[in-house]
Amino acid sequence: MTYIAKPKFHHPGLPKNDLGFTHRDYEGKISTLCAGCGHDSITASIIEACFELSIEPHRVAKISGIGCSSKTPDYFLGNSHGFNSVHGRMPSVLTGANLANRDLIYLGVSGDGDSASIGFGQFAHSIRRGVNMTYIVENNGVYGLTKGQFSATADRGSKSKKGLINSDSPVDLVAIALQLGASFVARSFSGDKSQLVPLIAAAIQHKGAAFIDVISPCVAFNNHAGSTKSFDYVREHNDAVNRLDVITGREPITVEYAPGAVQLVDQHDGTRIALRKIDADYDPHDRVGAMSFLQKHAAKGQIVTGLLYVDPESDDLHSHLDTVEAPLNTLQAKDLCPGTAALDKINASLR
C-alpha cells in the first residue's frame, strides 16, 4: 500500500532473461512493511522465480486476502493485475478468476491469519478442488497488522511479545494440504532464498493446486526468544529433506545445493525438477509417507522443509469440469447464446 514511487533506472549490464526482461521488470512498488520483514524476502523470491522462468509479467494474476502478507502483491510484478480482496477469501476469488481465464498464471498470496483462521475453509476447499494455482502462505504465527496477537499456526507453548503463552494446538497447513489432496506441497523459510526460489518456480509450473508454506518471521512482533517462528529458532530447527532445481532449458535456477543424490521429476508441461536429496529415505511421491514424516518430525520440534510431495500426473479443476480450451472470458454471444430457434423448442416443450 505504498505511495512512494520506485525509481525505474537500472544498471545497463543487468542480466536479461529469454524475454529480454531484467529483474527490475518483475518488481512492484516499494514495500511499506517493516525493515527486515520475512515477507519482503518472499517478495524477492517471487520476483526471482518469475524472472528465471521468463514469465510475461502481465500474464500473472496475483490475488491476496487481507493482512501484511496480502499487501505484498503490490510489491512485485507491477505490470500484473492484482486483487487485494477480502480477509480469508483469496482462494474463492482466485478460483473464480481461474475459471474465467485458464490461460493466466494464478499466484495466491496469503498469511497464517488469512488461511489458517478466518479463511481456513476457503484454503481447504480450493485445495480440494485442485485449482491450478500457486498458493503461498507467508506464515509468521502472528497477526502483524493488528500488533501481535497469536495466529492459529503459533505453536503450543510459544511465547508472544507481550509474554503470553499460547495454549492452543497449532494448525499445520502443510499437513492439511497433503490430506486434502494438494498435488504439490512444500515448506520453506523466507531466510533461505536458495531453497525458496526454485520451489516457487516449480509450483508455478505445476498444473494443479500447489501449496507452499513459507515460515516468515515477523521482526516486529514474533522474533523474540520463546517464539517458534523467529529467525533464530527456524534456522536452528530447519530440517530440509531436499533442495531442488527447476530445469527449463536455461541454466538451473540455483546451484547452491548440498551434495546428495539427484532425483528427476518430470512435470506435465514438460518441465523437469531436479531434487537434490538431503534425506536419502525421503520419497516426495509418497503422500502418506510425507504425512507421517511430518508428524514425526513436528513432534521432535523440527521444521521439515523442501518439496514434500508432488504428483507429476496431476490435473486441475478445469479438467474436472471438462471446460473448453478457450478461456471462458473470451466466449462471445455467438458461442454462448442458444438463440431463438432453441428457445422456441423450449417454449413448445413447456405447453
Added chain:
Amino acid sequence: MSVQSPISSVNDFVVRFANVNGSGSASANEMFARSILRHGVPVSPRNVFPSNIQGLPTWYEVRVTEDGHLGARGGVDMMVAMNPQTWDKDIAAIEPGGYLFYDSTKPMPASKFRADIAVIGVPLTAITNSTYTDPRQRQLFKNIIYLGAMCALLDMDPKIVEQLIGEQYKGKEKLLSSNIHALHLGRDWALQNLKCPIGLRVRKADKVGDRIFIEGNSAAALGAVYGGATVCAWYPITPSSSVADAFTSHCKKLRHDPVTGKAKYAIVQGEDELASIGIVIGASWNGARAFTATSGPGISLMTEFIGLSYFAEIPAVIMNVQRAGPSTGMPTRTQQCDIIACAYASHGDTKHVLLFPEDPAEAFEFAAQAFDLAERLQTTIFLMLDLDIGMNHRLSRPLKWDDARQYDRGKVMTSEMLDEPGRDFGRYLDVDGDGIPYRTYPGTHPTKGSFFTRGTSRNRYAIYSEEGPVYADNMQRLVRKFETAQDMVPRPLQANAARPTKYGVIYFGSTAPAMDEAIGILESRGHQLDRLRIRAFPFHSSVASFIADHDFVYVVEQNRDAQLRSLIVNENGIDPVRLIPILHYDGTPITARFIAGAIADHQDQLKVTPLRKVKS
C-alpha cells in the same frame, strides 16, 4: 351447521391436495394441473411444502381459473384429503358447500366430517391393494387412481390425461400402460359408484393460448444461459437450489461444444455462500459473466463481498429467491422480505441495483439483462425472485429472445485502446461523466492498464489513498453512477383506472397477479385505483411523480416492515403519511381477497372520516 347447497362452478374453483411428502403425489398432482391446462383452461398451482424430505404434510393447490387469475385465491372448494395427520385442519379449510374427497377404505366416525360439505369417499387403499402386491406400486398408483376418480368427478376428458401420461412415459411402455390402467381403475370406479360429475366442472375453453408452464427459477436459469453466464457458483439453500439445478440441466443441453463436447460453462458448488460470491467476483473481475443463486441467509453471509463489489466496482449477479425470514425463518414459505437487506447490503454507504420480476417471463428477461447491467455498471445486480415465483409452475407468456441482440460488455479498455495516443487509463477515472469508469481485464497489455484492485480507498488511478477529498470524490462518483443506473433498469409500468382517481397503488414482484385481480374486485365495489408496478431499484423518476399525482398511495408488499415503502420514503424524500402500507407476511402468497379487503377497508374509512383525523 346450516344446510348448504353444494358449490357449483365451471372452470373457476380451487382444489387442494393434502399429501404426505415423499409419497410420490407431486407428479400425479402436477399432471392434474397440466391436464386442466390442456383443456384450454388456465390454472395456477402452488406447492405448500415443509423443510423436510419424507413424512411431513405437504399440500398442492390448484386454482382453476378460466378468467386467468394466477394469484393465490384463498379458500378451498375441494379438498383431496390424503393425509390423516392434517385431516381436521384440512376438513376445516373447505368452503361451506365445498367437497371432500377421501380414501373411504377405513370407516370414519361421523364426527370427523362436516354437514355443510359434500363428502365423496373412494376406497383407494382397497382398490390398490386388490390390484397391486408391491408396496411401492400401491403407493404410487394410488395417486394415479385418485387422479382418475377426479377426472370423472370434474368431467375432465380422459383422453387428455392419457395423452399427458403418454408424453411423460414416452419410450417406457410398461410404465405407460400401467399408469393408464390405474387412471381408468379410478375413473371407472367413480363413474360406477358416484354421481358424476359434481358441481365443480372443467369445460374445454380456449384461454391458455401460447402461454407456457414454467417455474420462475428455471426461467431465471435459462435467462442466465441466454445472458451469457459462464460461471455459476452456489451453495444449496431452499428455495434457490433449483436455479443452479436448472442452470446445470439447461447448460448440459445448450452449452456444450458440438465438436469437442467440452463445456462452455463452469459450475462450482461452493463450500458456503461466501465462497460462492467470492468465485463470482473473481470470475467477473477476470471478464467472465458470473452469478450465484441464494436466499436470505445466504445474502447475510455475502454482504462483505457485496460491499467489495460496490466499492471496487466489480460486476456480480445475485439471484435472491426470497423466503420468510429473519434467521432461518420459514424456509419453505414465501415473502418479499430482503428489500432493505439487498438495497443497502454491506457496511458503509452502499446502494445496489434490484430487479423485481413479476413472473417467469420477466425472470428470464431480467436475468439476461442483469448481466448487461452488471457489466455496464460494474456492480452487483440483484434479481429479486421469491419462492412463489421461483418454485411454482406459473402460466407465463412464452420466453422471447432477439437474435440480433448483442451483450453489453460495458466499458472495457482493450490492448488497442490502451495503445491509442493520448489515452489516459485510470481505473476510477470518470471519463464520460456518467460515473462509470473503464476497466481492463487481467492479462490485457504487457505494460499498460494493469492496476491493483482493492477494497481500500484509492485515487482515480487505483493508487491507495486515505486522503479525505480523494475518498469523498470516489464516493460521490459512485452516487453519480447509481443515478446513471436509474435510466438503465426496467421502468415501472403504470395502468390507470377507468375514471380519474386520487388514489394509487404501488406493488412489485410476485404480488402482480393478485394485484391485477384485486383491482377488478375493488372496481366492482366502486373503488378506483391507478397502479404502478415497480420493476427495479434505483427508482425511476416516474415513481415520485406517480406519488405526487395522488393523495394517497397504497404500497402492497409481502413483509412486515413495509420495506419497499421505507425505501421509497428514504430515497425520494416522500412524506410517509401519503404511503399506506398493505402488508401480508404470514408466508402464504398474497391473495386478491386480502389486498381488496385491506384497501377497501381503508377507503371506507376515508369516506367517513375527515383526513386530519386519520392522521392523528
